[in-house]
Amino acid sequence: MFSDDVSHSSASTADSASFVSRLLWSIALINLFVLGLVAFTLNQSHDEFEERAEVTARNLSQLLALDIAGDIDKIDVALLSAADEVERQLAVGGIDRQALNAFLARQQGRLPEIFSLRTTDANGIVAYGLGVNPAARQNNSDREYFFRQRDNPKAGLVIAKPVFTRLDKRWAVPMSRAIHLPDGSFGGVVYVNVSLEYLAKTFSAIDVGKRGSVSLRDAELRIFAVYPMSPDIDKVIGEKLVVPELRELIQAGSDAGTYTTDRTIDGVERKFAARRVPDRPLYVVVGRATNEYMARWREQAAMTLALALLFCLTTLISSWLIYRGWRRQLAATLELVREEEKFHTVADYTYDWEYWEGPAHEILFMSPSCERVTGYAQAEFLANPDLLYTIIHPDDRYLMAAHRRDAAHEDEGGTDFRIVRRDGEVLWIAHGCRSVFGRDGQFMGRRASNRDITERKRAEEEIHKLNADLERRVADRTAQLEAANKELEEFSYSMSHDLRTPLRAIDGYSTILVEEHGTGLDDEGRRLLNAVCDNGRRMARLIDDILRFIDMGKRKMAYGDVDIAKLAAEIFTELKAAACAPEGTPVRRLRIEIGALPPSWGDCDMINTVMRNLLSNAIKFSPADAETLIQVSGLTGETENSYAITDHGVGFDMRYADKLFKVFEHVHPPGQYEGTGMGLAIVKRIIERHGGRVWVEGRVGEGASFHFSLPHRRI
Amino acid sequence: MDENVVEILLVEDTDADAELAIHALRKRGLANRLVRVKDGAEALDFIFAQGEYSNRDICNRPKVVLLDLRLPKVSGMDVLRRIKGDVRTQKIPVVVLTSSKEGPDLEDCYKLGANSYISKPVEFDDFTKVVGELGLYWLLVNQAPPG
Numbered sequence: 001m002f003s004d005d006v007s008h009s010s011a012s013t014a015d016s017a018s019f020v021s022r023l024l025w026s027i028a029l030i031n032l033f034v035l036g037l038v039a040f041t042l043n044q045s046h047d048e049f050e051e052r053a054e055v056t057a058r059n060l061s062q063l064l065a066l067d068i069a070g071d072i073d074k075i076d077v078a079l080l081s082a083a084d085e086v087e088r089q090l091a092v093g094g095i096d097r098q099a100l101n102a103f104l105a106r107q108q109g110r111l112p113e114i115f116s117l118r119t120t121d122a123n124g125i126v127a128y129g130l131g132v133n134p135a136a137r138q139n140n141s142d143r144e145y146f147f148r149q150r151d152n153p154k155a156g157l158v159i160a161k162p163v164f165t166r167l168d169k170r171w172a173v174p175m176s177r178a179i180h181l182p183d184g185s186f187g188g189v190v191y192v193n194v195s196l197e198y199l200a201k202t203f204s205a206i207d208v209g210k211r212g213s214v215s216l217r218d219a220e221l222r223i224f225a226v227y228p229m230s231p232d233i234d235k236v237i238g239e240k241l242v243v244p245e246l247r248e249l250i251q252a253g254s255d256a257g258t259y260t261t262d263r264t265i266d267g268v269e270r271k272f273a274a275r276r277v278p279d280r281p282l283y284v285v286v287g288r289a290t291n292e293y294m295a296r297w298r299e300q301a302a303m304t305l306a307l308a309l310l311f312c313l314t315t316l317i318s319s320w321l322i323y324r325g326w327r328r329q330l331a332a333t334l335e336l337v338r339e340e341e342k343f344h345t346v347a348d349y350t351y352d353w354e355y356w357e358g359p360a361h362e363i364l365f366m367s368p369s370c371e372r373v374t375g376y377a378q379a380e381f382l383a384n385p386d387l388l389y390t391i392i393h394p395d396d397r398y399l400m401a402a403h404r405r406d407a408a409h410e411d412e413g414g415t416d417f418r419i420v421r422r423d424g425e426v427l428w429i430a431h432g433c434r435s436v437f438g439r440d441g442q443f444m445g446r447r448a449s450n451r452d453i454t455e456r457k458r459a460e461e462e463i464h465k466l467n468a469d470l471e472r473r474v475a476d477r478t479a480q481l482e483a484a485n486k487e488l489e490e491f492s493y494s495m496s497h498d499l500r501t502p503l504r505a506i507d508g509y510s511t512i513l514v515e516e517h518g519t520g521l522d523d524e525g526r527r528l529l530n531a532v533c534d535n536g537r538r539m540a541r542l543i544d545d546i547l548r549f550i551d552m553g554k555r556k557m558a559y560g561d562v563d564i565a566k567l568a569a570e571i572f573t574e575l576k577a578a579a580c581a582p583e584g585t586p587v588r589r590l591r592i593e594i595g596a597l598p599p600s601w602g603d604c605d606m607i608n609t610v611m612r613n614l615l616s617n618a619i620k621f622s623p624a625d626a627e628t629l630i631q632v633s634g635l636t637g638e639t640e641n642s643y644a645i646t647d648h649g650v651g652f653d654m655r656y657a658d659k660l661f662k663v664f665e666h667v668h669p670p671g672q673y674e675g676t677g678m679g680l681a682i683v684k685r686i687i688e689r690h691g692g693r694v695w696v697e698g699r700v701g702e703g704a705s706f707h708f709s710l711p712h713r714r715i
Numbered sequence: 716m717d718e719n720v721v722e723i724l725l726v727e728d729t730d731a732d733a734e735l736a737i738h739a740l741r742k743r744g745l746a747n748r749l750v751r752v753k754d755g756a757e758a759l760d761f762i763f764a765q766g767e768y769s770n771r772d773i774c775n776r777p778k779v780v781l782l783d784l785r786l787p788k789v790s791g792m793d794v795l796r797r798i799k800g801d802v803r804t805q806k807i808p809v810v811v812l813t814s815s816k817e818g819p820d821l822e823d824c825y826k827l828g829a830n831s832y833i834s835k836p837v838e839f840d841d842f843t844k845v846v847g848e849l850g851l852y853w854l855l856v857n858q859a860p861p862g
Binding site for chain 2: 497500501502504505507508509510511512537
């Protein structure tokens with residue numbers, strides 16, 4: 001059983017470990033899967049966001065490129081028409097200053113992007129245009145837009161790097177077209193200053209986000225315009241602040257491309273889309289701040305991750321709850337298993353033969369000990385419920401039948417019967433059973449215990465036999481005793497009759513002899529005859545005493561309160577009278593002192609005999625010639641009261657104290673004191689029949705003290 | 716002696732006792748009309764005038780029966796029972812003679828209707844006195860009823 005227990009607990013530990021590991025693995029897998037899914041989704045959406053940002057940047061850059069191309073075309077048209085106008089006027093005789101200035105002013109007015117439309121001569125001196133003072137002879141020959149036109153007759157439209165204009169004191173991107181003299185030689189340039197603010201405004205019209213950037217660069221990647229405007233724009237404009245990615249892109253000859261970098265002016269990481277303005281050596285670079293366009297993705301990611309974490313947390317909590325629940329269930333199950341095992345142990349290891357019989361007399365439980373008692377195995381009983389009744393000894397089946405009838409209306413009951421074991425041995429069985437009731441009170445059969453009481457029965461039978469034997473022997477003995485008693489009674493009766501008859505004859509004939517033939521006898525003859533009579537009478541008294549002694553031993557006792565003091569006084573008076581009665585005897589001086597005596601309980605007649613014998617003894621053994629004092633005293637004891645009759649007579653030798661109370665024993669030689677020697681034996685017999693004791697104290701010549709005790713009254 | 720005029724029937728088996736009793740009665744002059752029988756059967760024969768005494772008239776009842784209890788053949792107790800159990804004889808006074816005052820017999824005797832008893836003392840003087848007085852008493856005081 002203990003090893004079973006151990007294996008159970010280790011099994012449960014193993015169960016627990018495997019359950020926990022399985023639980024943890026599945027939780028981990030689920031979470032891993034979910035996290036993987038989240039990572040995949042986030043990655044996907046990240047890419048999507050990136051792509052969308054890139055597409056947007058590309059679109060914006062294209063839009064801007066087209067827009068700028070349109071503006072440039074427009075400006076180029078104005079430049080070309082102004083150059084045409086100058087060349088036409090030169091061809092027809094010379095410049096009409098007023099008309100040209102008005103023309104230029106008109107053209108300038110049509111283009112809000114520009115704030116000046118002017119011309120220079122072949123030496124770079126600003127000649128015409130709105131607000132031009134020819135007398136100032138402003139020389140712009142050092143300007144890029146001028147010398148590039150002068151140095152390269154095929155320069156076409158020149159877009160120079162931005163400059164801070166001398167006349168207008170503003171940042172501008174100058175653009176120029178060459179003016180050809182009628183002979184085809186260089187005759188100066190027409191130029192415009194495109195407002196950087198205007199460009200910036202154009203840039204701001206597209207939404208690149210708060211931290212986005214737009215820049216316009218020339219073929220050498222110098223910055224022409226940038227949005228947002230940097231406060232220290234002076235340091236930026238015209239500079240070749242360029243990242244390798246852009247450079248590689250331009251050098252590769254691409255018209256468009258994208259890249260991401262954080263090496264920007266303001267250090268913000270952006271995704272850039274660069275596009276070449278169609279037909280112009282200009283590049284529009286639109287940058288969108290990664291932080292910005294990924295902000296929503298980050299939000300989403302954060303949300304998703306939060307949800308994923310929540311999920312993980314939830315799964316962990318749920319798994320913990322599941323584990324806890326499982327543990328509880330496991331504990332409960334184990335407890336149940338233990339309980340069941342316990343009850344099984346209790347049920348299976350019974351020494352007696354135990355079973356539970358269902359309402360339809362089917363066997364619901366049969367203890368394995370049935371085999372020990374009956375020789376039939378548990379399975380045999382389960383297979384055949386009738387076996388319970390067929391193994392009962394045929395002579396005792398009626399007992400079981402009667403018991404089953406009684407059991408129908410009794411909750412508890414039992415009977416003893418014999419069974420015949422499989423090996424034929426007959427056993428005595430003590431059968432006890434009680435009804436079983438379910439929770440809601442329905443009858444569920446009888447639960448029975450059968451105990452092998454063969455040994456006990458045998459012992460009982462033995463005892464029974466012994467008892468019967470003993471009783472028979474007691475009866476025999478009693479009968480014998482009764483017969484002996486009866487014999488004794490008859491004997492004593494016969495004795496009293498038959499022994500007395502010859503005595504009577506002796507006495508009678510002697511008397512007749514004396515009375516009727518006395519005259520023929522001398523004195524000696526008469527003395528001898530008297531001696532014959534005396535001895536006859538002595539023998540008669542002896543017979544009487546023996547009869548009394550026998551009678552005291554067997555007569556029925558009549559208990560009652562006995563006043564010993566009163567008895568003593570009465571008897572003393574009688575004895576005193578008798579002692580003095582015969583004429584001629586000297587008057588004896590007899591005195592009695594009766595002390596305070598405790599009450600006594602006994603047979604009054606018998607106690608009377610006791611007192612009579614003791615008092616007469618006391619008188620007898622006191623000297624006749626002196627005053628005789630007899631004292632009667634008493635003592636209350638714990639269990640008995642004692643009484644003493646004390647005389648001051650001849651006393652006796654204590655060595656012979658034992659002999660005093662024996663039948664026929666004499667302490668004094670016969671003839672010295674009158675008596676049969678039976679008196680004290682009768683006293684002893686009476687006191688002993690009362691359950692008391694007798695004892696004596698005395699010394700030769702100093703008197704004797706006879707004591708007797710009587711037990712207290714038993715209630 | 717005419718058996719029909721018997722006044723005292725002494726039923727006593729012991730010769731010595733019988734003799735002493737007769738002696739005692741004689742001293743009082745009461746032994747003249749006395750018959751002594753030796754056992755219970757003879758006593759019944761006498762009283763009921765049967766057997767040896769069949770020529771006797773049953774109506775001549777003795778004036779007193781002195782009956783010893785210990786008798787051969789039929790016990791004194793049975794004799795007493797027969798006498799007191801028969802209407803013809805039940806009025807005869809019966810004085811029981813006993814050896815001792817002890818013993819269960821005495822009470823039974825009274826129950827059976829004994830009229831008196833004499834304990835036979837060893838001292839002959841006492842015996843003489845008692846037997847004489849009782850015999851006289853029953854003979855003189857208890858005269859046989861008329862008829």
